[in-house]
Amino acid sequence: MHQHDHARLERIGMPEAVLCGTKTVDQVRAIAVELASSSNGPRLLTRLGDEQLDALPQAVLDRLDDDRTSLTAFLDGTLPERSGTVAVVAAGTSDASVATEAARTLRFSGVHCELIVDVGVAGLWRLEARLDEIRSADIVIAVAGMDAALVSVLGGLVAAPVVAVPTSVGYGVAAGGTAALHSALASCAQGVTVVNIDNGFGAACAAVRMLSLVGGGR
Structure with a gap:
């Protein structure tokens, strides 16, 4: 049991x-x-x-x-509201299930979250249009499959901590998410943190722990 x-x-x-x-x-x-x-x-x-x-x-x-x-x-509802905001940024609509798992975990934890989907690097103008919104967050969760290039791009554009979630979205050598995981782990962007493949829940929990250190509290 x-x-x-x-x-x-x-x-x-x-x-x-x-x-x-x-x-x-x-x-x-x-x-x-x-x-x-x-x-x-x-x-x-x-x-x-x-x-x-x-x-x-x-x-x-x-x-x-x-x-x-x-x-x-x-x-039975959610936990009390905490201070701090998190932007969950997904490369494509195919990553929505993992991104939404992260967003829902944050909302359950009482953390304000903005879910931003379909801003992958194949159309950089889409990401540029949302950069001010992303930069206003205390923590950014980057959700991406295929080559997970969004992780390094965000890591070079925002000052907030970036937690990367490689996803299993992809085909060929990208199938299963291993290529995305390796790409995120090998990111040249300084200080990017990486969780396991498709682990939106784990990324959100990492963000909650970070917020608790800077006043988000328990």
Whole structure:
């Protein structure tokens, strides 16, 4: 059985999140019912598949804020608002699911987030048109597949911390996201941080930790 980490919010400023994608339908149902029966505050469910969602009892569904693009769900609302802003910048609409996972995780965490999609380097004018908005954020999350060139471009244009999320979007040598990951890791832009392939949740959590150090607080 799943052992819930109810003290995680107190320890690190973020509650335990439930990764549903690697669990069976019955396991997710049991965990969601148990969480709903407790009074330990909001919870975030990630990679919540359609079949898993459909299997949840109506009493739990009534308390969920669900999003099918990101496959995330908020159980019992969100955390209190924190100071600070994050721009989640995605190269293409194909990266929207990962970018939205990051944005939803931030919103669950009480962080104001601007989601900016389809500003990849194939049309630099689109990125230039949004630069002032991106530069106004305290932290930038760059989400990109293929060659992940957006990561280095943003790293050279904005002063804020840049957290890169390589995605599995691509074909040929870019299939699976390894090329994007290697490109982000090899970026010549100074100080870019890189999380795992398709890990929008992890990038958002990194941003929450950063904001906590500079006054975003718990």
